[in-house]
Amino acid sequence: MSTNSIDSLLHETRRFPPSEAFAASAVATNELYEKAAADRVGFWADQSRELLHWHTPFTQTLDWSNAPFARWFADGELNVAYNCLDRHVLAGNGDRVAFHWEGENGDTASYTYSELTAAVKRAANVLTKLGIGQGDRVAIYLPVIPEAVIAMLAVARIGAVHSVVFGGFSAESLRSRIDDASAKLVITADGGWRKGKVFPLKPAVDGAIANGTSTIEHVLVVRRGENEVDWTDGRDRWWHDELASVPAEHEAQAFEAENPLFILYTSGTTGKPKGILHTSGGYLTQVAFTHKNVFDLHPETDVYWCTADVGWVTGHSYVIYGPLANGATQLLYEGTPDTPHPGRWWELIQKYRVSIFYTAPTAIRSFMKIGRQVPNQFDLSSLRVLGSVGEPINPEAWIWYRDVIGGGETPIVDTWWQTETGAIMISALPGVTSLKPGSAQVPIPGVKIDILGEDGTRVDPPRGGLLVVSEPWPSMLRGIWGDPDRFIETYWSKFSVPASEGQDAVWKYFAGDGAHVDTDGDIVLLGRVDDVMNVSGHRLSTQEIESALVSHPIVAEAAVVGAADEATGQAVVAFVIIKSNQADAQTADEASALLRRHVTEQIGAIARPRQIFIVAELPKTRSGKIMRRLLQDVAEGREIGDTTTLADTSVMQIISDKLK
Ligand code: WTA
Numbered sequence: 289m290s291t292n293s294i295d296s297l298l299h300e301t302r303r304f305p306p307s308e309a310f311a312a313s314a315v316a317t318n319e320l321y322e323k324a325a326a327d328r329v330g331f332w333a334d335q336s337r338e339l340l341h342w343h344t345p346f347t348q349t350l351d352w353s354n355a356p357f358a359r360w361f362a363d364g365e366l367n368v369a370y371n372c373l374d375r376h377v378l379a380g381n382g383d384r385v386a387f388h389w390e391g392e393n394g395d396t397a398s399y400t401y402s403e404l405t406a407a408v409k410r411a412a413n414v415l416t417k418l419g420i421g422q423g424d425r426v427a428i429y430l431p432v433i434p435e436a437v438i439a440m441l442a443v444a445r446i447g448a449v450h451s452v453v454f455g456g457f458s459a460e461s462l463r464s465r466i467d468d469a470s471a472k473l474v475i476t477a478d479g480g481w482r483k484g485k486v487f488p489l490k491p492a493v494d495g496a497i498a499n500g501t502s503t504i505e506h507v508l509v510v511r512r513g514e515n516e517v518d519w520t521d522g523r524d525r526w527w528h529d530e531l532a533s534v535p536a537e538h539e540a541q542a543f544e545a546e547n548p549l550f551i552l553y554t555s556g557t558t559g560k561p562k563g564i565l566h567t568s569g570g571y572l573t574q575v576a577f578t579h580k581n582v583f584d585l586h587p588e589t590d591v592y593w594c595t596a597d598v599g600w601v602t603g604h605s606y607v608i609y610g611p612l613a614n615g616a617t618q619l620l621y622e623g624t625p626d627t628p629h630p631g632r633w634w635e636l637i638q639k640y641r642v643s644i645f646y647t648a649p650t651a652i653r654s655f656m657k658i659g660r661q662v663p664n665q666f667d668l669s670s671l672r673v674l675g676s677v678g679e680p681i682n683p684e685a686w687i688w689y690r691d692v693i694g695g696g697e698t699p700i701v702d703t704w705w706q707t708e709t710g711a712i713m714i715s716a717l718p719g720v721t722s723l724k725p726g727s728a729q730v731p732i733p734g735v736k737i738d739i740l741g742e743d744g745t746r747v748d749p750p751r752g753g754l755l756v757v758s759e760p761w762p763s764m765l766r767g768i769w770g771d772p773d774r775f776i777e778t779y780w781s782k783f784s785v786p787a788s789e790g791q792d793a794v795w796k797y798f799a800g801d802g803a804h805v806d807t808d809g810d811i812v813l814l815g816r817v818d819d820v821m822n823v824s825g826h827r828l829s830t831q832e833i834e835s836a837l838v839s840h841p842i843v844a845e846a847a848v849v850g851a852a853d854e855a856t857g858q859a860v861v862a863f864v865i866i867k868s869n870q871a872d873a874q875t876a877d878e879a880s881a882l883l884r885r886h887v888t889e890q891i892g893a894i895a896r897p898r899q900i901f902i903v904a905e906l907p908k909t910r911s912g913k914i915m916r917r918l919l920q921d922v923a924e925g926r927e928i929g930d931t932t933t934l935a936d937t938s939v940m941q942i943i944s945d946k947l948k
Contacts, residue, residue, distance in 0.1 A: 294814065297726045298750050298806045300683055304690075304723040306699060310672075314719020316581040324733035331734050332360070332762050336573040339580070339613065341375045342366050343542030346569070350760060355795045356780045357767065358760045360570030365542035368549060368568050369412075369445035372612035373405040374540060384587075385617045388640055389434050392481035392623025397434055401615070404438070407531075409538035411442035414530045418506050420473055422447035422543065425551065427471040427504075429453045429462060429489060431480025432622045435510045435527060436598045439475045440550075440608055444568075447543040451551045451563070454599025455480060455487075457892040459495035461561075465553050466496055468563055469769060470503045475527070479513020484627050486513035494518055545569030551769050552601055554707040555829035556778060557819045563769030564601075564707050570762030572613055574711035578732060579610030582701050583644045584673050584718045591670070593619040593637070594646040600826070601707040602677055605763075606646060610711070625651060630658055634666035634693075645693070646675035648825035652685045652693075654855050660692045668693060673718055674700045678825025679857045680813045683725035704728040704813055706799060707827070708779070710763030713737065714811055727810045735761050737811065738796075739803050744783050749805040754817060756783055757797040764797070819916075821850030821858045826894050828860065830916070833897070836890035837862060837883060842870040847906050847914045848897070851923035859898040861923040863943075866902055876902040899923070903943050910935045922947065 306314065324331040333349040336342075346364025376382070382402035389397045399407070420426060426443045428450050430436040436452075443450040451469050453462050466474065476493045479486040490509060497504045509517065510527040546567045553561040579585060583592065592611055596602035611618050619640050625633045637645065655663065674694050676686075681702050690700055700723060704714035713735050714728040721729060731737040736759040739747050747753040757764075768775040783796040802814040816822060819830040830848040837846035845865040850858035866879055874882070880900040888896045901922075907915045910933070918940055921928045928940050 294752070294804060294812075297683065297812050298804060300724055300726055302683075302687075302725055304699070306719045306722070307697070310699065311719045313586075314717075315584045315586070316717035316720050318720055320581065320717070320733040328734055328736070328759065332573065335577050335734075336361060336569065336762070339576040340366060340371050340569070340572055342569075343370075346545060352760055352795075355760070355793065356776060356784075356797070357772075358570075358764055359546050360762045361545040361573070364545045364569055366545060366569055366572075367445065367540040367542050368572055368609070369408060369441045370540035371572060372441060372444075372609065373401060373408055376401045376615045377405050379615075381615055384615065386612065387434070387437070387618045387620045389620045390622065390636060391433070392484070392621075392627055399434060404441075406536065407434075407438045408441045408445060410531045410534055410536060411438050412445045412538045413534035414508070415442055415446055415448065415473070417530070417534055418473060418508075418525075420446065420448050423548065424448045424473075425451055425469040425471040427451050427453060427462070427466050427469070427474045429455060429474060429476045429493060430510065430598070431455050431477060431482075431489070431512065432597055432603075432620055433477065433480065433510065433512055434620070435475075435477070435512075437608060437620070440598070440604075441612075444549055445538070445540055447541070447547055449548045449550060451553070452599050452604070453553070454597055454892070455489055456599070456894055458889050459492040460890050461892055462492055463496035464561070465563075466502065466504060468553075469551055472503060473506050473508065474504055475508045475510070477510040477512040478517045479515045481513070481623055482627075483624050486515050488513065488515055488517075490517040494520075543568065546766070548766075550604065552604060552707055554601075555820055555827045555832055557829060557831060559829065559831045559835040561829075561832065562771070562774065562778070564765045565767045565769050566710050566763070567766050570764070571710050572609060574761065574763035575605045575610035576613040578712040578715075579606060579616070580614050581717055582703060582712055582715050582732070583646070583675060584699075585614055585616055585644065587615045587617070590616065590643045591619060591640050592616050592644040592646075593621070593640070593642045594675075595621065595625075595633070595648070595651065596646075596677075601710070602646075605711055625655075631662045631665060634663045634668060637668055637671065638666045641670040643670050644673045644675070645671055646677065648678040649676055649681040649685055650679065650824040650856050652676070652681070652689050656685060656688050657855065660688075663692055669695060671695070671698055674698050676700060676702045677705070679822045680815060681726065686725035699723055702726075702728045704801075704811070708765040709757070709761070709799075710765065713757065713761070714813075724808075724810055727806070727812045729810045731811075735759075739805050739811070740783060740796075744785075747805065749809060750807050752802060752804045752814065754782075755799045755801045755803040755811075755813070757799065760795075821860065823850070823853075823858050823860060823894065824856040828895055832891065833860060833862065833887060833895050836887045836895070837864060839890065840883060840886045842866055842873070842879065843883070844868075845906055847916060847919055849916050849920045849923050851898075851920060853898070860895060861919075862897040862900045863903050863906060863919055864900055865904065865906065901943075901947060903946065905936070905939045905942060907931070907934050907939045907943070908936075909933050
């Protein structure tokens with residue numbers, strides 16, 4: 289972000305206090321902050337008892353004795369799926385709709401809490417029949433269809449661990465995730481609907497486990513696309529056949545609070561994605577708490593819609609676990625916003641009378657570009673709370689969102705959090721906070737955030753620094769799957785202070801984001817400070833894409849940067865040196881097309897570079913480090929910055945001359 293725009297963000301003077309009517313029936317209250325400030329750990333214990341059903345109540349709230357490996361509610365026992373299903377039915381809410389589902393092709397389905405509970409019971413029996421038990425890993429590679437919800441909850445119900453892989457990832461990406469977690473089962477579909485067509489999923493699964501050494505024993509296949517699939521007898525089973533062949537009843541057994549719930553892979557600064565591990569009791573407490581208070585949920589009357597795919601953390605926490613733990617009614621949509629017409633989302637809001645809507649700034653900006661005449665054709669008057677997640681939302685988009693989608697009245701909550709934090713960490717509370725465009729504002733009650741300078745001291749507002757979480761929180765990641773050293777190195781080494789005589793160690797979680805505090809104490813997020821890009825709210829690693837490029841036989845070297853992009857926040861731009869014996873084999877355009885396809889195969893279409901520049905040299909320091917900052921200047925069409933530390937100062941001149 290340029291200095292200029294930070295300045296204007298920090299001098300944002302518009303304020304939107306809650307209306308009296310909204311505040312009068314708001315779920316959140318100021319008292320939450322007071323209680324949490326008085327006794328942070330006790331506050332979470334109270335929330336957990338209030339929001340969840342514990343088969344065995346906990347007596348211990350936080351065990352931080354083995355920091356940074358936290359244990360929350362460790363001697364308590366619960367069943368996550370029971371909390372999301374059975375208890376609502378037992379409380380007399382079985383006829384409440386858990387979700388309405390819309391397929392992109394116009395198919396629809398609705399599940400009440402009773403129906404969803406029944407489906408999950410059968411699916412749990414299928415998993416047990418296929419030999420899955422507590423602690424086993426199950427990969428899920430599905431579109432946004434009801435079976436994705438059912439599969440995740442069924443895995444949770446038997447104490448197993450799901451690893452959901454976004455359906456847009458390639459066979460290669462799926463393979464590395466299956467192998468890293470040693471998954472025993474994959475649940476997939478024949479295909480799903482996207483942009484008016486069926487896209488296949490099963491071939492990627494077949495490819496991912498074809499090497500003969502895979503730990504996968506069975507593949508469960510949901511019929512959705514009705515497309516042809518290859519079949520391996522014995523290994524592959526149809527979901528509907530299996531569900532019909534098992535008993536309907538299944539009693540949920542309680543598991544300890546720290547029983548692993550899921551692994552979700554996310555990009556870090558190195559080439560290999562990290563398997564972020566979340567467990568049960570603390571995670572469910574914080575997702576339920578935030579879903580209720582940040583979105584002002586009134587479960588009897590609200591219809592909630594989060595547009596995230598279940599393959600991302602937002603889908604885990606705010607499509608599956610938060611809303612279902614709270615007994616909410618929601619909408620689930622399979623497809624893209626613009627199919628079959630650019631008003632599809634607004635049409636769905638009108639059709640289901642959606643009242644709470646949660647999406648990403650990249651979507652809002654692309655709707656802004658199309659213009660207000662599209663949403664204006666629909667009745668959006670049911671909306672009363674809007675949310676934003678995934679990247680900073682610029683004030684212009686914030687105001688447009690409020691005016692055009694929210695009728696000029698709805699509160700907007702800009703929610704900052706990460707795959708690692710499990711749940712929302714920084715956000716306004718509607719009905720309580722006076723809103724400020726462009727700022728995520730304040731930590732939620734019970735969360736302690738600081739903005740530190742490089743030297744580890746707190747910066748005085750209005751100053752910029754690095755965002756840290758200074759105290760453990762219930763939904764924090766419990767580790768990186770199979771790699772405790774990397775967990776400590778990545779998140780806890782930069783600002784933690786080791787124990788010394790008479791002094792306990794101080795553990796501070798480094799989030800990898802830059803942030804500013806303004807004079808009101810509100811937090812303005814500035815984006816990643818490491819080699820992680822944010823493209824349309826999706827996290828991508830520059831090194832992972834570089835590795836994919838270099839794995840192609842024609843490539844000698846590659847450097848990838850995230851260049852500012854009006855629509856997607858950042859876009860992938862690559863600089864590639866072709867091997868000298870290959871340089872004449874194709875034109876730069878052909879090579880670039882070939883390599884864009886290659887990245888799609890290696891990682892997935894989300895990582896496909898917007899542009900690939902074929903260059904003769906890359907700018908390097910004398911110690912051989914690529915200076916991405918200079919490449920970013922080129923990619924963003926700026927004057928090239930200071931080149932004096934380059935080993936060969938003429939390199940940038942050559943690159944920029946060639947690109948002109
Ligand atoms: C960015 C998504 C500014 C941030 C839930 C973070 C945000 C990364 C916001 C995590 C926000 C997320 N304002 N930046 N409201 N929300 N981010 O793991 O850089 O996919 O570190 O989790 O997204 O991305 P992840």
